[in-house]
C-alpha cells in the first residue's frame with residue numbers, strides 16, 4: 001500500500017527550477033557549422049528558452065575544429081564507425097572527437113535532456129548517414145560520435161533531435177520525460193528517502209496508466225516492500241524502467257480510460273449535463289476530432305471548481321508548464 005500526502009496542493013509544476021537541457025549550438029543560432037553558418041531553430045530559441053535553461057554545446061568546435069572547416073562524414077570501416085574529414089585524402093578525426101566527448105559528457109551529467117542536430121556526424125542521435133563503401137553508398141543507421149558518448153554516459157537522460165520535435169506527439173513525450181526526470185532528481189535525500197520513491201511513483205500513476213495499467217502495476221511491484229536496506233538498488237532499477245516506459249506513446253483509448261478514471265472522482269459533484277459534455281468530448285478526442293488539450297482543459301476546469309486532492313497531486317493533467325502549449329496532438 002502506498003501512502004501519499006493528502007494535502008490539497010495542486011502539483012502542477014516542478015519546484016520552480018527550470019529544467020536544464022543541452023542543445024547543439026548551431027540550433028541556437030550560433031555560427032559554428034562547418035560552413036560558418038547556423039541552423040537557428042525558432043521554436044527552441046523563442047519558446048523553450050522561456051521555460052528551460054539551454055546549455056549550448058558545439059562538439060566539433062569544442063574538440064578543436066575551427067569554423068568554417070571542412071565537412072565531416074561517418075564512414076564504416078569493418079566493425080567500427082570512424083569520423084573523417086570529407087575531402088581527399090581523408091583525415092581520421094575519430095580520436096580527437098572521442099577523447100573530447102568522453103570528458104565533456106561527464107561534465108553534462110546534470111542535464112535533464114538534450115536536443116541534438118539531426119544528421120550531424122557528431123550530434124545526430126538517430127539514423128545518421130554513414131558511408132559504407134568506396135562508392136559512397138550510405139546507410140542511415142549510425143549515431144553521431146558525441147551524441148553516442150552522451151547517451152552512453154547518461155542513459156536515463158531524455159534526448160531528441162530538433163527535426164522530430166516538429167511532431168507534436170514526440171515533442172510532448174519529450175517534455176513529459178524531461179520534467180519527470182527533473183522531478184526524480186529533486187527527491188530530497190534520495191538514498192535514505194523510501195517515502196520519496198513511493199510518492200514519486202504514486203504521483204505519476206495516471207501518467208503511467210496512460211501507457212498501460214500493466215506497466216503501472218509492474219513499476220508498483222518494483223517499489224513495493226522497499227526498505228532503507230534495499231533502497232539504492234530498487235531506485236536504480238525503478239528509474240531505468242520508468243524512463244523506458246515513459247518513452248512509450250499513449251494511445252487515445254488509454255488516455256480516455258485515464259480521463260474517465262478522473263471523471264469518477266467528480267461523479268457526485270457534476271450535473272448530468274456536465275457528465276454528458278465530458279463524455280462527448282472524450283469520444284471526440286478518441287475519434288481524433290479534437291486534440292487532447294480539449295478534454296484536459298475541461299477536466300481542469302471541473303477540478304478547479306470541485307478540487308479533488310488525490311487528482312490534484314497527479315502530474316497527469318499538467319506534466320509541464322501550461323505555457324509550453326503542448327498537448328495539441330490528436
Ligand code: SF4
Nearest residue numbers: 025026058117120123
Ligand atoms: S551539428 Fe553539432 S557539431 Fe555540427 S555545428 Fe551543430 S553543434 Fe556543432
